[in-house]
Amino acid sequence: MNPDQRAPRLDLRAVSKTFGGTRVLHDVSLDIAPGEVHALVGQNGSGKSTLIKILAGFHEADPGASALVDGRPRSLGDPDDIHDAGVRFVHQDLGLVPALSVVDNLALGHGYARGMGGRINWRRQTAAAEAALRAIGYEVDVRALVEDLQPVERTAVAIARALQSAQGEMSVLVLDEPTATMPKAEVQRLFEIINTVRQQGVGILYVSHHLEEVFELADRVTVLVDGHRVATKRCSELDQRGLVDLMTGGVVDEARQRSTTVPGEPLLALRGVRGAEIVELDLQVLAGEVVGVAGITGSGREELCSLIFGAKPREGRVTVRGRELPALRPHTACALGMALVPANRLRDGIVSGLNVRENANLTTVRRLARHVRIRPRDDRRQAASISTKMSVKAPSLESPIESLSGGNQQKVVLGKWLQTDPHVLLLDEPTQGVDIKAKAEIHHLIDDVASKGVAVLVCSSDEAELERLCDRVLVLRHGRVVSEFNGAEVQTRRLVHTSLGLTS
Ligand SMILES: Nc1ncnc2c1ncn2[C@@H]1O[C@H](COP(=O)(O)OP(=O)(O)OP(=O)(O)O)[C@@H](O)[C@H]1O
Known part of the structure; x- marks a missing residue:
């Protein structure tokens, strides 16, 4: 059958989502053809992760949404049903156990090969791990600990694990910002893996902030703005400027605004x-x-x-x-x-359990408490000023920091450190x-x-x-x-x- 005549691998329709009275997704529809890389782009807080989390069954969509996988209706919000349909996710944190080997990580949740008396058959298990990685065109020492691997190798292990755990045929692979901290050379190696997977007919949903990657890899791109789908286009019909305009509704000023440096001490x-x-x-x-x-x-x-x-x-x-x-x-x-804005925002940057205001003011608590105790007005005013200066998009300063999109969390982290002068x-x-x-x-x-x-x-x-x-x-x-x-x-x-x- 001509692949174009086959049903879409994934057909998401009319997905909306409301958090505590605020609607963050509005009737979003999106389909992915077999073997297609479909990019999902949008500014921080535009709703990309929410859409993926709904597909994964982590969040429930508002009534009216539906999903078909390979032409068959599936129940959105039910992780098992989506999993049975062959939809797999590689989230940003990859979900690997760093202190375990590649073999162990590939076996987790999938089961070890067992021999006589129920003992683990390590030879078979190692061979299976090697085969899983070879299937995506990759070779790493499967006995190595995941923490000793390069980022691209870790991503390869996560992809191999996702593919391996697909009983029957794999239909859709969702990759959420897989290149977040990868230098260009490693990104190229990841693209080779993705191309191997797409050649197997898998539909790929690719979330990225790197627009040059979208043009290099994707067939089509869907743009979200404030939870609305504003466009789905073939990448060949667009250039980077056009895509930026769709995402931002205008020009982004990337020019340097620093007077020539007069180096000091x-x-x-x-x-x-x-x-x-x-x-x-x-x-x-x-x-x-x-x-x-x-x-x-x-x-x-x-x-x-x-x-x-x-x-x-x-x-x-x-x-x-x-x-x-x-x-x-x-x-x-x-x-x-000295101030440090760390790379690992989730681990070192934000304090989960605290709200936006508390996170923003964390580095300057002593200064705020100069009148013996912190005056609530000063506390709010300073957090509001950081939030405005950094253009943080949050429902309110009292919202839990975890409820902000990733990029907005990063702005809070940078803002709190800049506040220390x-x-x-x-x-x-x-x-x-x-x-x-x-x-x-x-x-x-x-x-x-x-x-x-x-x-x-x-x-x-x-x-x-x-x-x-x-x-x-x-x-x-x-x-x-x-x-x-x-x-x-x-x-x-x-x-x-x-x-x-x-x-x-
Ligand atoms: N659990 C939650 N509770 C309340 N609001 C939430 C929750 N999760 C997300 N939101 C809100 O939904 C909106 C969409 O966020 P989402 O994380 O989907 O954006 P995103 O496009 O993935 O952003 P980023 O590129 O920064 O990761 C944001 O305004 C965010 O604050």
């Missing part, structure tokens, strides 16, 4: 710093300067901010405004005027999961902070972000600086090439 200095991955690092960041750090996974880029701030053990000297910062002393780091600002993946408009806003805020004389260090897997933001970028490989680019030399292509060990 060194505010941050590292000498002979060593960590688990960093072998040796010397570095200075001057007042008013934005210095970037690029590098593939394992290069040392991912640990640098935590080493400096004191969240991970290190050797070597770190000084802030000339004063020594001992290792593992985050409190002293704060007292010396730091001298040195460490940013680890500052716009991870943030939409293009909010990303441009955050970049402007960073320009602004640097213009006021703060020394900014940005570690990012997004090389284009480093080009946009930085005066200078160091490229790490195997724990050492292999290149440094200055001013106009800071170009995405050069950073990617040098990170990979190719000549720039």
